[in-house]
Amino acid sequence: xxxxxxxxxxxxVRGKFPSIERINKGPVAVVECYKEIPCNPCQDACKFNAIKxxxxxxxxxxxxxxxxxxxxxxxSKCPGLAIMxxxxxxxxxxxxxxxPYEFLPLPKEGDLVKALDREGRYVADVRxxxxxxxxxxxxxxxxxxxxDRKYLYDIRNIKVEA
Amino acid sequence: MKEVELLIIGGGPAGxxxxxxAAESSAKVCIVERNKSLGGQLIKQTHMFFGSxxxxxxxxxxxxxxxxxxxxxxxxxxxxxxxxxxxxxxxxDGVVTVLHKEDNYYKIKPKAVIxxxxxxxxxxxxxxxxxxxxxxxxxxxxxxxxxxxxxGDRVLMVGxxxxxxxxxxxxxxxxVQVAAILDAAPKIGGYLVHASKIRRMGVPILTSHTVxxxxxxxxxxxxxxxxxxxxxxxxxxxxxEFDVDVICISVGLTPLNELxxxxxxxxxxVPQLSGFVPLRNENYETTIENVFTAGDATGVEEASxxxxxxxxxxxxxxxxxxxxxxxxxxxxKDYIKQLNDLRSGPVGKHIxxxxxxxxx
Numbered sequence: 001x002x003x004x005x006x007x008x009x010x011x012x013v014r015g016k017f018p019s020i021e022r023i024n025k026g027p028v029a030v031v032e033c034y035k036e037i038p039c040n041p042c043q044d045a046c047k048f049n050a051i052k053x054x055x056x057x058x059x060x061x062x063x064x065x066x067x068x069x070x071x072x073x074x075x076s077k078c079p080g081l082a083i084m085x086x087x088x089x090x091x092x093x094x095x096x097x098x099x100p101y102e103f104l105p106l107p108k109e110g111d112l113v114k115a116l117d118r119e120g121r122y123v124a125d126v127r128x129x130x131x132x133x134x135x136x137x138x139x140x141x142x143x144x145x146x147x148d149r150k151y152l153y154d155i156r157n158i159k160v161e162a
Numbered sequence: 163m164k165e166v167e168l169l170i171i172g173g174g175p176a177g178x179x180x181x182x183x184a185a186e187s188s189a190k191v192c193i194v195e196r197n198k199s200l201g202g203q204l205i206k207q208t209h210m211f212f213g214s215x216x217x218x219x220x221x222x223x224x225x226x227x228x229x230x231x232x233x234x235x236x237x238x239x240x241x242x243x244x245x246x247x248x249x250x251x252x253x254x255d256g257v258v259t260v261l262h263k264e265d266n267y268y269k270i271k272p273k274a275v276i277x278x279x280x281x282x283x284x285x286x287x288x289x290x291x292x293x294x295x296x297x298x299x300x301x302x303x304x305x306x307x308x309x310x311x312x313x314g315d316r317v318l319m320v321g322x323x324x325x326x327x328x329x330x331x332x333x334x335x336x337x338v339q340v341a342a343i344l345d346a347a348p349k350i351g352g353y354l355v356h357a358s359k360i361r362r363m364g365v366p367i368l369t370s371h372t373v374x375x376x377x378x379x380x381x382x383x384x385x386x387x388x389x390x391x392x393x394x395x396x397x398x399x400x401x402x403e404f405d406v407d408v409i410c411i412s413v414g415l416t417p418l419n420e421l422x423x424x425x426x427x428x429x430x431x432v433p434q435l436s437g438f439v440p441l442r443n444e445n446y447e448t449t450i451e452n453v454f455t456a457g458d459a460t461g462v463e464e465a466s467x468x469x470x471x472x473x474x475x476x477x478x479x480x481x482x483x484x485x486x487x488x489x490x491x492x493x494x495k496d497y498i499k500q501l502n503d504l505r506s507g508p509v510g511k512h513i514x515x516x517x518x519x520x521x522x
Binding site: 003034138 | 171188209210211212213214219220221222334335348349350353354355356357358359360362363364365367370384466501504505506507508509510
């Protein structure tokens with residue numbers, strides 16, 4: 001189905017997530033690269049040797065969750081915008097999610113925005129905690145939102161109303 | 163008659179890289195480009211490139227053309243650039259005729275030529291496909307990303323290859339709604355990361371669907387879409403309507419290389435490379451000595467491989483006309499390795515099967 005719709009199955013999505021124990025320890029990347037394509041900038045972007053593509057640039061990136069600090073640098077470097085960061089260390093109820101967001105208007109810290117799933121369906125209203133847009137991110141800003149933990153595997157996008 | 167050493171036809175990614183590696187090797191290069199500025203398709207590609215560092219992965223196409231032009235500027239004594247100049251003929255005696263703007267027609271006699279003319283968009287036949295509001299994806303991208311003009315308010319994208327997916331995303335970035343993306347094939351042709359990124363904005367991707375008819379008086383007002391079977395035949399009773407003012411056609415490209423055919427280079431129809439392509443050796447030299455080619459003109463691929471093919475053909479052409487590029491063997495090997503790396507995955511397999519048929 002994925003190859004017909006562009007929507008990964010829940011099983012595929014969960015397969016890319018680290019354990020909940022690791023998520024609860026602190027921020028960690030989730031690399032949703034499901035199909036081999038010739039591409040490896042995520043590996044070069046990571047200063048912690050946490051992402052490995054290897055000699056064949058068509059390999060699917062493998063993430064070392066122990067090395068990953070959730071710094072989010074790779075989010076802005078992935079040409080497919082396929083990477084997000086999740087962080088369950090803040091509280092038992094909430095989850096922090098960082099996603100790349102290349103649209104205007106950019107949300108501001110404290111804004112309420114609509115969280116969307118992988119089909120673009122509305123999931124919940126969520127609070128924006130932070131927006132990173134340094135020059136080094138090269139026009140791919142990274143937005144951090146805080147959501148109810150039950151949406152950990154659902155939220156993948158946001159919609160900002162002008 | 164103007165005499166030049168190495169004539170490069172086309173100032174896109176392949177042509178620019180060919181010019182760079184030839185000029186680096188001390189060859190005197192003349193680039194002929196029909197548009198006002200160099201860069202080819204790069205100048206409208208606002209997305210980040212795939213590939214690896216050597217092909218500028220993760221850098222946006224619009225910035226890659228700047229990088230290449232800056233590099234070229236280091237060799238400005240060796241590089242002549244003729245813009246707004248169209249090559250209109252290549253003849254048996256090696257003479258190339260060009261037309262600058264619409265009034266100055268003259269001859270060029272090069273020692274060697276690299277034809278890097280790129281590709282052109284395919285179109286799709288359906289009733290009323292000549293209504294205003296029906297564009298090729300390249301035109302939509304040029305309007306939006308080069309000229310800052312919105313092509314309309316609500317678009318139906320026909321074609322889910324990389325261009326269709328990327329242009330859909332860029333339309334949404336420009337504030338233009340994309341009603342749906344269709345593809346007659348049963349599977350999405352482009353990279354699935356691109357598909358997911360547009361799908362999670364709520365844009366449906368309808369595989370095994372095609373546009374049956376456009377409706378409108380002065381311009382497009384509606385598109386009738388239907389499902390197709392495995393043989394791409396419309397399935398009756400599956401019609402649906404989309405209220406759109408733009409239908410964007412993105413159904414693939416065809417190599418643009420009539421100049422090579424005119425010159426007498428042997429060509430062959432290779433479906434995996436999207437059309438007629440010239441036979442060539444591993445140096446990208448065609449069946450006619452000192453006539454080289456590179457980029458989409460040799461088979462439709464990504465701009466990443468077009469750039470590497472450009473570097474390789476520029477290097478080999480410089481060597482062929484008597485220069486001795488530094489580290490020739492090493493560099494040649496590296497370019498070939500880069501091309502193999504780019505083509506070693508599932509998508510590349512298809513391309514390699516095509517290339518096998520044309521390498522002499």
